[in-house]
Amino acid sequence: MTNYLLERPHTLISLTFFAKRYESAxxxxxxxxxxxKRTFKARGIGILQTIPGAAxxxxxxxxxxxxxxxxxxxxxxxxxxxxxxxxxGGYVYLSDLLGKPEVLRQVGRVxxxxxxxxxxxxxxxxxxKGVPIAQSVSSxxxxxxxxxxxxxKITEGSxxxxxxxxxxSERIEKMELSxxxxxxxxxxxxxxxxxxxxGTVNGMRSMIxxxxxxxxxxxVFAEASFEGHRMVEDYTSLLKVDKVNTLDKTIQVSAGNYLxxxxxxx
Amino acid sequence: MTNYLLERPHTLISLTFFAKRYESAxxxxxxxxxxxKRTFKARGIGILQTIPGAAxxxxxxxxxxxxxxxxxxxxxxxxxxxxxxxxxGGYVYLSDLLGKPEVLRQVGRVxxxxxxxxxxxxxxxxxxKGVPIAQSVSSxxxxxxxxxxxxxKITEGSxxxxxxxxxxSERIEKMELSxxxxxxxxxxxxxxxxxxxxGTVNGMRSMIxxxxxxxxxxxVFAEASFEGHRMVEDYTSLLKVDKVNTLDKTIQVSAGNYLxxxxxxx
Numbered sequence: 001m002t003n004y005l006l007e008r009p010h011t012l013i014s015l016t017f018f019a020k021r022y023e024s025a026x027x028x029x030x031x032x033x034x035x036x037k038r039t040f041k042a043r044g045i046g047i048l049q050t051i052p053g054a055a056x057x058x059x060x061x062x063x064x065x066x067x068x069x070x071x072x073x074x075x076x077x078x079x080x081x082x083x084x085x086x087x088x089g090g091y092v093y094l095s096d097l098l099g100k101p102e103v104l105r106q107v108g109r110v111x112x113x114x115x116x117x118x119x120x121x122x123x124x125x126x127x128x129k130g131v132p133i134a135q136s137v138s139s140x141x142x143x144x145x146x147x148x149x150x151x152x153k154i155t156e157g158s159x160x161x162x163x164x165x166x167x168x169s170e171r172i173e174k175m176e177l178s179x180x181x182x183x184x185x186x187x188x189x190x191x192x193x194x195x196x197x198x199g200t201v202n203g204m205r206s207m208i209x210x211x212x213x214x215x216x217x218x219x220v221f222a223e224a225s226f227e228g229h230r231m232v233e234d235y236t237s238l239l240k241v242d243k244v245n246t247l248d249k250t251i252q253v254s255a256g257n258y259l260x261x262x263x264x265x266x
Numbered sequence: 267m268t269n270y271l272l273e274r275p276h277t278l279i280s281l282t283f284f285a286k287r288y289e290s291a292x293x294x295x296x297x298x299x300x301x302x303k304r305t306f307k308a309r310g311i312g313i314l315q316t317i318p319g320a321a322x323x324x325x326x327x328x329x330x331x332x333x334x335x336x337x338x339x340x341x342x343x344x345x346x347x348x349x350x351x352x353x354x355g356g357y358v359y360l361s362d363l364l365g366k367p368e369v370l371r372q373v374g375r376v377x378x379x380x381x382x383x384x385x386x387x388x389x390x391x392x393x394x395k396g397v398p399i400a401q402s403v404s405s406x407x408x409x410x411x412x413x414x415x416x417x418x419k420i421t422e423g424s425x426x427x428x429x430x431x432x433x434x435s436e437r438i439e440k441m442e443l444s445x446x447x448x449x450x451x452x453x454x455x456x457x458x459x460x461x462x463x464x465g466t467v468n469g470m471r472s473m474i475x476x477x478x479x480x481x482x483x484x485x486v487f488a489e490a491s492f493e494g495h496r497m498v499e500d501y502t503s504l505l506k507v508d509k510v511n512t513l514d515k516t517i518q519v520s521a522g523n524y525l526x527x528x529x530x531x532x
Contacts, residue, residue, distance in 0.1 A: 002268040002269060003268060003272060003305075003306075003309065003311050004309075006269060006272060007371065008368075039269075040269075043269065043270075045269050087421060087422075087423045091421045092421075093421065093422075093423055093444075093446070094421070095412075095413070095421075095422060095444055095447055096410070096446070096447060099404070099410045099411050099412060099413070099447070100410050101401075101404050101405040101408055101409070101410070102274075102408075104401065104405070105273065105405070127393065127394040128393040128394045128397065128413065128415065129421070131394065131397045131398065131401075132397065132401050135367075135370065135397075135398050135401050135402075136401075138365070138367050139367040139370070139371070142367055142368070143367070144362070144365045144366050144367070145365050146361075146365060147361070147365070147394065149394065151417075155353060155357045155358075155359065155360070155361075155395070155460070156353075156359075156361060157353045157359050178359075178361055180359070180362070181361055181362060181365070194421070
């Protein structure tokens with residue numbers, strides 16, 4: 001049952017279904033669910049909502065407890081501060097971290113934690129760096145993800161395109177989204193790997209408007225400190241790159257506003 | 267324990283660790299592992315390798331049984347045959363399927379099943395459509411994935427580039443991979459969403475050679491029937507798009523060679 005629930009987050013599974021699948025009485029299924037519920041809570045795996053009664057069932061809401069979230073963000077802070085991550089132009093190399101399954105699982109759990117009681121219909125990101133993050137979050141929220149692209153692909157069919165101002169370079173750029181990939185009236189969560197001026201995220205906001213949908217939140221893996229007017233105000237970041245020094249190749253990284261936003265002041 | 271094992275595929279967890287974590291005797295941990303092992307097997311979740319003795323432990327190898335794999339491929343065959351998937355040029359729209367967490371989980375399990383006894387150090391794909399597949403496979407094999415890109419990005423640092431002939435259009439194209447993303451001497455599994463002439467996959471093979479690494483296998487979600495010389499011979503496909511008729515907008519899809527390769531003749 002544990003595996004069955006873990007593989008289907010945010011889905012109500014009825015007692016009747018479990019009873020049939022495991023050829024057991026509903027009462028013993030209920031008892032087992034109570035044990036799983038306590039274990040999930042004790043281990044910080046997530047919340048097991050149980051609906052009592054013969055017509056009831058259980059729903060697994062993935063989560064992460066404060067201690068584990070803090071420890072993960074602390075580890076990432078250290079990792080990001082590594083000297084050899086600094087790239088020309090003050091960019092920070094992230095591809096290795098965002099290609100590791102164990103890192104992506106935690107990023108997904110941490111971000112999903114923030115929105116566990118929000119109605120979300122889709123996770124949106126822009127190709128290509130944001131994709132692994134979107135996929136992991138989408139897996140824990142159990143909703144689809146959609147990918148905006150900077151270059152139109154024939155395999156997307158008809159697309160809607162928006163122009164946006166790239167915050168860091170102040171160029172006008174274009175992004176496209178396949179017309180059929182998002183339903184009108186969706187509640188959309190925007191995620192991305194890195195945010196500087198917020199231009200890309202702002203472009204995603206325009207796209208969501210084009211689809212007559214609603215942006216529920218923005219969470220980025222890392223934000224860079226940005227001098228000047230940021231195009232996006234209300235966002236969450238797991239990490240913050242405070243300062244890069246290209247001369248002695250040092251990177252100063254601290255925790256983003258996630259911990260405060262989600263768990264409040266220490 | 268089930269959750270702990272499920273989240274760390276292909277990792278040996280010692281009895282000592284579990285005994286400490288759950289404050290139990292090693293003997294009762296052993297008994298519990300035996301139960302989990304039977305359940306994993308009975309439910310087709312995967313293989314729980316248990317190493318006996320006080321110095322032993324357990325390792326979870328994700329898998330999928332033949333029945334579930336067949337049923338998943340049958341469902342996908344139906345889905346892909348849907349009329350409105352046909353795009354101009356005979357392409358098939360896949361983005362919705364490859365954006366659904368439950369589909370991606372199954373794709374990952376199915377592909378990982380094929381390589382469960384092979385030594386694999388990294389999963390490789392090319393941006394952007396292959397990324398979700400690579401990520402899911404990488405999660406079940408618990409190894410990193412690396413992404414080749416057609417456009418160089420400043421956030422990748424130094425890259426190695428290869429030229430390749432795009433099979434379908436016979437153009438010369440270029441792909442790049444960040445120098446630090448793959449270690450020399452790696453065993454690499456190549457995955458992609460769609461293969462026509464095999465040019466892209468062949469490009470990935472050249473890239474693997476550039477990194478003095480070894481290509482262990484190629485598995486694609488769908489192959490298109492291709493008239494002419496295919497650049498890649500030994501590959502696995504979950505699905506096969508046999509024929510598209512752009513006039514009456516029909517798509518003929520059948521199972522690829524996966525089932526035969528992995529489970530043998532029916």
